[in-house]
Amino acid sequence: MSIRVQREDFDPGAEIAALSAGRPDVGAVTSFVGFVRGSADCPAMTLEHYPGMTERQLAAIETEARQRWDLDGVVIIHRYGRLPVGDRIVLVAVASRHRAAAFSACEFLIDWLKTRAPFWKQEDGPDGPRWVEAKDDDNSRADRWNKTP
């Protein structure tokens, strides 16, 4: 299955290898791995999500990517729950004949995932956990894909 929403960690190398295994037509696999970034007063964060809607939105985003680009495979894995600094959060990996499609689709997927997938981040802080607000930058990066070139 190419879309997974899970508590458990994942293995980027195994996912990249699986995308090209037995596929002599695959010339390029691009991937993005997102990590929990640390700060002085935040040793961990907790990701809440909307079970059901998350999988549905990720599937819709994947379908759109496959319509836009000629892709041989897509894997999207997103974790939820409590994640300490340095942990992997999300993987997007895309296989294609050519690198241009693989790069564009990978960036498209992660931009949309950050603005459309129903995840909410709570950071540990000195005054207890606090909800993180959405960043305008993420929305403007996702908006790029709506413009006609």
Next chain:
Amino acid sequence: MSIRVQREDFDPGAEIAALSAGRPDVGAVTSFVGFVRGSADCPAMTLEHYPGMTERQLAAIETEARQRWDLDGVVIIHRYGRLPVGDRIVLVAVASRHRAAAFSACEFLIDWLKTRAPFWKQEDGPDGPRWVEAKDDDNSRADRWNKTP
């Protein structure tokens, strides 16, 4: 060492993990893995390179990427020798605080690597091995980075 030119295969997962290990400031690792693509009459290819110049050009490209973007780590691995269809050829992986820099730098590096790194490809064919000619598309992709935005 972040630049390796070698006959041996490499492990993309291990390289991605090493880029973020013990680095709480790393939020994103993007990577590109290139594979030997198959066709009906080409079961393998052989990559020749210019030892010394290869490492020198890759180091220059990496330095330029680090000047252009705020990066936390870069790994470039390029294989040479005889490579059967499906084998990994090249890895570019980039770590950064933010995904935009990581994506741009990764794509920049692979575009330049394809047009500047002294590798030459010989494909097995029905009439014996033949040298592959450079593609204009690769040069125009690399030229993108010279344009002022």
Next chain:
Amino acid sequence: MKVLYFAWLRSRIGTGMEDVTPPPDVATVGALIEWLKSRSPAHAEAFGQPGLVRAAVNQDYAAPDHAIAASDEIAFFPPVTGGMG
């Protein structure tokens, strides 16, 4: 009608899910928000800044004028903040 809350909307309202039966004239997402605000001060506060609340009907994003039915699953949540990097 099943109503779900996520993130700080859940914290403020004090539950992640409630079954509600609004009157028949509550026929859109926007009307449902207005009706939910009348249920408790916590609801009123949670929906106090409409710009900060997103809605989904049956797990798809929905605008305030989206029609709703008794069998729908309707969710309210803040703008998403997933992923990293």
Next chain:
Amino acid sequence: MKVLYFAWLRSRIGTGMEDVTPPPDVATVGALIEWLKSRSPAHAEAFGQPGLVRAAVNQDYAAPDHAIAASDEIAFFPPVTGGMG
């Protein structure tokens, strides 16, 4: 002066490396190419289409007007075709 050949230039010339001592007036990459072409029919054929040959002096790309010295490592090769995808 150490001269290296790669890919089909190496195949056509029949060696990957040769030590040469051109006359002192051969002072640029372009002049060296002309002089090398006079060494054998294989050299002349390999350098027959100048647009298909790239040069490096001491492992950096060099244009035909690049100066050369006796201690330099000079390489000739086709446009690169590395990587994949």
